[in-house]
Amino acid sequence: MATVHLRIGDLIVSPPKDLKKPRGKKCFFVKFFGTEDHAWIKVEQLKPYHPHKEEMIKINKGKRFQQAVDAVEEYLKKAKGKDQVRIFTDLWSCFLLGFSIKQLSVKDDPHFHHFLLSQSEKPASSMEPITKRLKIIEEDTGSTSIQAADSTAINGSITPTDKRIGFLGLGLMGSGVVSNLLKMGHVVTVWNRTAEKCDLFIQEGARLGRTPAEVVSMCDITFSCVSDPKAARDLVLGPSGVLQGIRPGKCYVEMSTVDPETITELAQVITSRGGRFLEAPVSGSQQLSNDGMLVIVAAGDRSVYEDCSSCFQAMGKTSFFIGEAGNAARMMLILNMVQGSFMATIAEGLTLAQATGQSQQTFLDILCQGQMASTFVDQKCQNILQGNFKPDYYLKHIQKDLRLAISMGDSVNHPTPMAAAANEVYKRAKALDQSDNDMSAVYRAYIH
Template sequence: MADTYKLGDLVWAKMKGFSPWPGKVIPARDNVKKPSKKHCHFIYFFGSENYAWIESANMKPYFQYKNRLMNNKTSTFKEAVECIERYIGENNITVPDVKEETNDANHTEKSVTPSKEKKIKTTPKRRPNSDASSGGSSTKRIKTSDLLRLKDAALDSPSSHNAKARVSALLNRPVHIERPDTPPLDVGSVTQTLKDKKIEPSGLKFGFLGLGIIGSGIVKNLLNSGHSVMVWNRSAEKCSDFVNAGAKEMMTPSDVIAAADITFSCVSDPQVAKNMVFGNCGVLQEMSADKGYVEMTGIDAETSQDIAEAIGGRGGRYLEAQVQGSKVQAEEGTLVILAAGDRSLFDDCQSCFQAMGKNSFYLGEVGNASKMNLVLQVMAGVTLAGLAEGMALADRAGLQQKDVMEIMELTSLACPLMVEKGKAIIEGGFPTHLPLQHMQKDLRLGMLMGDTLELPLPLTAATNEVFKHAKRLGYGEHDVSSVYIRTRF
């Protein structure tokens, strides 16, 4: 059978295990692997905003099969149909006339008559309660309509080729989804919380490696509390705002160690933390007896002990200082700091810890802080997965998610984590406060800790799989609340 589909065609596209879904044939993205099979088309799925390669045999013309394939009653399917109908109306798509035919199964089927065409402008019906506060599904619909107001050229524009990980809700069809924008940090602004602390800054020189979501907020408060800070970041452009606020930029991690009395490190994961220490131009090259090193990266106890031994081997002092909190707490200076290791170094960092957080705890020997942090992260991850599943269940049952949150806030379930992430699920944008991939990393490390102690962690294992799936769907750099995407779809 000849392949008759072309760019711009509106179709019903079916993937294994899923009902036919309204879509459009669009140009293939350069960064999406092409299938080996012939007669495949790159399809944009309305409603879900996903993309995938589909064989022609699994596609049907949208208008010809519209009435036959409208038997899916789920809210997400209805949303997708609304989106394609809105797209048709807003772009004045030419809709062909159709006539009835009888097929071998003795039922009528509509076929396209190309010679008779007319233009219509479709005005889709509004669904009730479609404001942004009505629930997770309505928020997604608003986001989709914003996208569909673009003309065909917007769908095919080169800029869309650069979008980061927009993913399919289908396990074997990962595509690319754009990371939400992170509002710029006003490094020069001093929070009232910091003013109320009335910190007497230490006269020591401090270094800081890593200006990510947490690190940026920490350095901001160190500078605004009067500390002398030298910074380094893998992406040098992130340093400019901090230099303008009084920090000094260094060329390498070893340069920071050489210039500072005490250096903090806050990077993405244990492997990067090790690279900072053992890598080329790393920490060890300039470590000496008069230097202190504070590891703030979320790591496991074994990694922390390896770093401690290396630092101690050069005569330096080592402290692990794990943090509980996310972007808002880092910027406000209300983190909770869990420290373990060299007690004298803990004492020398007190003015810095005052600027960073509301409490700091000394937990004894190296490894204890990492273990405590993973225990708390396991609790948080399981809680978030439960919240996400509950919100997905409410949406599927036809309940308003805003009502769920309003009632939950009156019960013993109410806590800052549940309230904050529940609202994020309803809003649906998932701006990053704590990256989902960092939570998944901590769940994985928590499971490894359980293995070492021969303790079964079945809930943690199940939760880790949920977060892994959400990460694979392209939401690793989104906020942890985006785990909802996995539970909903």
């Protein structure tokens, strides 16, 4: 790889003195066209501009993308003949469409090195958190935006909170969250029912708590991310549980997807001890958790929500605050009800295509060119066709969410027939020993 010589005034500029450089791999401080944003970008996440320009223009028709390309071309005209010009474009629209970053490949070139974020060879592959925008959206006051890339904000530095963070539960979602908290420079103490899962994070710099109560007593803000309402209650109310460590001013953030009644109960017992409570379930998958691209839906104590700002920036791309405790649980159950029902419908379509002599791959190809095209559809269908049911979101958990959503509908006399039908298919899949596989394994309920 050619040595890159930089100077102030280039598109990769010297960062402000107070802007913290992320730990780990070599990064450049990059200014983006179009939005005039900036961020620390890892060197392997950059791609030559000219070899991929036409390809990307054909794929991306968005106005902002075209504006960014126009800005690049204008700059190239003005900079023609100058040495060491660095052009980086704002291809945020590509990122929203599900594109990821290829490995950097720069030939030794004495002239220009123009880079852009590139389309993945496989659109189904996961997105990397390169120019993710963390939007904090509030129901009552409109919206503001805090943007992040890797461990540094676009439009300003993301500084990790000086509060001590605790995290309980290192499952599919929790593991990715903790990893990103550590990468962002947070001080994190972890606990997991299976203690061996803590070892990797201890090696990465986390501290170990022997019990949930000890973690809470050691930390200012403690997050919990467990599998279901019973696990959430046991963690708080059980022996050496959270409640025993709560003191006035301590913050507890419940990230598990549970029913609103459980949230109400937990909020009451936490606040009765002088603690501060926030629910913040997340929408996403293991891969999105690893990539720091979760969607956080929060409700409860607004001041806790604000105290968690840098944590939410580390783990997610968007954060919503929607009022009083219980609202986030309701919203997340509705979201997961829709997702679970949709997944069952996709599986039904794939198996019906096969039963009628149609190519499942052709069905997928057509589906992914229509209005329902999405990374979710492409990824899940490709995994089904490949027989890959490695869990990204457990089937047993989506069935739990469907069950809780149906119960919530019953409590307000609202019919949920589509969810009820999907729930029965997931129950059949569980009976076929698919509980610990990905939700896409609901496909197997149709072929057995």
